[in-house]
Amino acid sequence: MLLWIAGFIILLVKLTIVLGVVLFLAGYLVWVERKFLARLQVRLGPNRAGPFGLLQPLADIVKMLTKEDTVPDGADRAFFLLAPAVVALTALLMFSVVPFGKDITVLGQRVPLVITDLNIGLLFVFAMSSLSVYGVALGGWASNNKYGLLGGIRGAAQMISYELALGLSLVPIVMLAHSFSIVDIVGAQQKYPFILYQPLAFLIFVISAMAESKRIPFDLPEAENELVAGYHTEYSGMRFGLFFLGEYVHMMVFGGLLAVLFLGGWRGPFLPPVVWLLIKIFLVALFMIWVRGTLPRLRYDQLMTLGWKVLIPLALINILVTGAVGLM
Amino acid sequence: MTLYGILFYLISAAVIGATAIAITRKNLMHAVVYLIVSFFGTAMLFYLFGAPLLAAFEVIIYAGAIMVLFLFVVMMIREEPSGESVFPATQWVPAAFFCLIYVFVAAAMAVQTPGLNAPLKMLTASPIQFAVHVFEYHWFSIEVVSLLLLVALIGALNLGAGKSAHCGQDGEEEK
Numbered sequence: 001m002l003l004w005i006a007g008f009i010i011l012l013v014k015l016t017i018v019l020g021v022v023l024f025l026a027g028y029l030v031w032v033e034r035k036f037l038a039r040l041q042v043r044l045g046p047n048r049a050g051p052f053g054l055l056q057p058l059a060d061i062v063k064m065l066t067k068e069d070t071v072p073d074g075a076d077r078a079f080f081l082l083a084p085a086v087v088a089l090t091a092l093l094m095f096s097v098v099p100f101g102k103d104i105t106v107l108g109q110r111v112p113l114v115i116t117d118l119n120i121g122l123l124f125v126f127a128m129s130s131l132s133v134y135g136v137a138l139g140g141w142a143s144n145n146k147y148g149l150l151g152g153i154r155g156a157a158q159m160i161s162y163e164l165a166l167g168l169s170l171v172p173i174v175m176l177a178h179s180f181s182i183v184d185i186v187g188a189q190q191k192y193p194f195i196l197y198q199p200l201a202f203l204i205f206v207i208s209a210m211a212e213s214k215r216i217p218f219d220l221p222e223a224e225n226e227l228v229a230g231y232h233t234e235y236s237g238m239r240f241g242l243f244f245l246g247e248y249v250h251m252m253v254f255g256g257l258l259a260v261l262f263l264g265g266w267r268g269p270f271l272p273p274v275v276w277l278l279i280k281i282f283l284v285a286l287f288m289i290w291v292r293g294t295l296p297r298l299r300y301d302q303l304m305t306l307g308w309k310v311l312i313p314l315a316l317i318n319i320l321v322t323g324a325v326g327l328m
Numbered sequence: 329m330t331l332y333g334i335l336f337y338l339i340s341a342a343v344i345g346a347t348a349i350a351i352t353r354k355n356l357m358h359a360v361v362y363l364i365v366s367f368f369g370t371a372m373l374f375y376l377f378g379a380p381l382l383a384a385f386e387v388i389i390y391a392g393a394i395m396v397l398f399l400f401v402v403m404m405i406r407e408e409p410s411g412e413s414v415f416p417a418t419q420w421v422p423a424a425f426f427c428l429i430y431v432f433v434a435a436a437m438a439v440q441t442p443g444l445n446a447p448l449k450m451l452t453a454s455p456i457q458f459a460v461h462v463f464e465y466h467w468f469s470i471e472v473v474s475l476l477l478l479v480a481l482i483g484a485l486n487l488g489a490g491k492s493a494h495c496g497q498d499g500e501e502e503k
Contacts, residue, residue: 076357119454123384130392134364137396141357141403153403160396180381180455 010106014115022095025278026248027057033248033289040293060241067237074144075234083139084232084239087246090132094253097121099183101266101273113266113274114183121182122174125257126167129212133159135246136214136221140231151230154300155214155221161307162211162218168315169204172322173261186265193264200318202262204311209257211307213250215288217295220303255284336376343369356402360395367391378452 031046031053038045046053071080099114118124133156140152174180176197177188188194195202211218222230232243259265259280266273298306343366350362371386453461462470 079357079361118380119452120380120384123381123388127384127387127392130388130396133392133396134361134399137399137403138357138361149403153400156396156400156403160393163393178456 010111011115014111018095018115019092022092022249022252023245025252026245027061029248029251029285030060030244031057032285033292036286036289037293040290064238064241069237069239070234072144072234076142076144079138079142080234081239083135083142084235084242084246085135086138087132087135088242088249090128090135091246091249091253094125094128095249095256097124097182098253098256098260099186099265100277112183117181117183120180122170122180122185125182125253126163129166130160130163132246132250135243136231139235139243140221143231143234145234147227147229147233148231151221151223151227151233154227155231158214158218158220158303158307159212161304162208162311165204165208165307165311165315166212168312168319169201169208170261171315171319172198172201175319175322175326182260186260186267189264189267193262193267195262198262198318198322200314202258204315204318205262206258208307208311209254210288210291211303213247213254213288215247215251216292217298218303219297220300223297251285251288252281254288255281258284332376336373339369339372339376343373357399360398360402363398364391364395367395378450379458380452381455381458 034056035045035053046056049055049059071077096115097118099112099117101113103110103112105111136155136159137152140148140150140155143149173185173194176194177185179185179188185194214221220230221227222232227233232240235243256277259277263280266277268276268279271279346362346366346369350359350366353359353362367386367390371383371391374380374383374386
């Protein structure tokens with residue numbers, strides 16, 4: 001019983017730390033994005049709140065919390081209120097299977113540095129990412145707004161299309177690691193990170209994960225010049241903020257997954273494991289912001305062609321080749 | 329009753345409740361969402377029974393892929409709920425008949441099966457054990473099912489190809 005309570009307390013502590021760090025970093029990722037994007041466009045970016053605009057995220061949160069929480073007249077109230085929470089919740093839950101380091105020992109008890117080491121960890125991530133579609137689709141539908149509806153439909157179509165490529169690109173990783181558990185996948189990269197064995201899978205994963213997170217060049221569900229703001233047109237205040245929290249946490253989850261699945265996870269010389277993982281996540285986020293500042297938005301038919309006719313066949317061929325090499 | 333027993337009955341009640349609400353909703357969108365809740369509950373039951381792989385697949389395939397297609401279609405048609413009953417008698421009478429038969433069979437099975445009260449051992453099937461079992465003992469059914477799916481895929485491709493000749497490509501090849 002005492003052991004059980006101790007385990008419960010350790011779990012609570014881990015949950016609190018991870019949630020706090022992830023929310024804090026998501027807030028400052030917005031700042032990094034605005035600053036970096038501004039530099040790419042020869043602007044200064046936020047520079048009024050605090051030194052270098054460092055207090056800007058706090059100012060934004062205060063602004064969003066104090067704004068009126070409006071619900072349109074014709075909206076489906078319950079769905080409208082719940083949809084942003086679905087987006088933010090599924091993005092946060094994905095972090096629960098990402099390992100941050102080797103097991104450590106606290107008071108003679110082994111504490112794994114991961115919230116839960118599911119033996120189906122990778123599939124759990126997919127399950128959560130497939131559920132986040134509902135936030136977008138239901139939010140767009142429940143607003144009772146044509147732009148919202150169109151954005152929701154686009155979002156649903158885009159996310160289920162790219163989810164296939166995303167899933168198929170990771171099958172070779174599971175074949176190499178012989179496990180769905182993300183802790184085991186990191187363990188299998190002791191010598192070389194998987195990016196060296198599976199460059200094609202890495203490429204497919206990066207492209208389809210960017211499409212899943214609905215950022216430029218894949219931001220058709222919220223394309224400003226045709227759909228106002230797409231599925232979140234009618235949202236205001238913190239509910240609008242929750243959609244964005246979901247997007248930025250999704251960016252970090254993507255960075256974390258990329259680090260864990262292809263770049264060796266928390267492994268690296270000299271620095272402690274957690275720092276290495278954070279560095280990798282940060283570099284991936286910087287890369288995504290750079291892409292946003294560089295590429296124009298895809299046309300809808302280009303988006304579908306890329307997903308169905310290029311990425312999925314490539315991923316299938318990659319699985320076949322990996323299987324053949326594995327049998328030899 | 330153990331903690332697992334309590335959880336089992338709670339989740340089962342939620343699943344049955346959500347499904348009952350789903351089939352009585354006039355608003356199709358609400359029906360779809362309640363059905364998703366029901367699938368989610370089923371996934372939790374699988375997890376409770378020590379089959380995490382099945383639970384994950386239930387969420388990914390049923391709640392995450394098939395229901396998205398339902399949602400997609402419902403969003404496209406946007407039907408206003410009408411005041412009349414949704415189904416004509418020719419549709420619901422046969423359905424109710426088969427439902428009754430099923431209830432009788434299930435009740436008979438529950439009464440007849442020996443060892444219903446025997447406690448189950450706590451076991452968890454790892455993905456590897458599950459896969460080895462399925463492909464060792466049920467490989468024939470798997471092959472039959474995959475052949476069926478292949479036929480359905482070719483059929484869908486054929487339908488889609490016939491349509492796109494008239495109205496151009498619009499990426500409607502989801503399923």
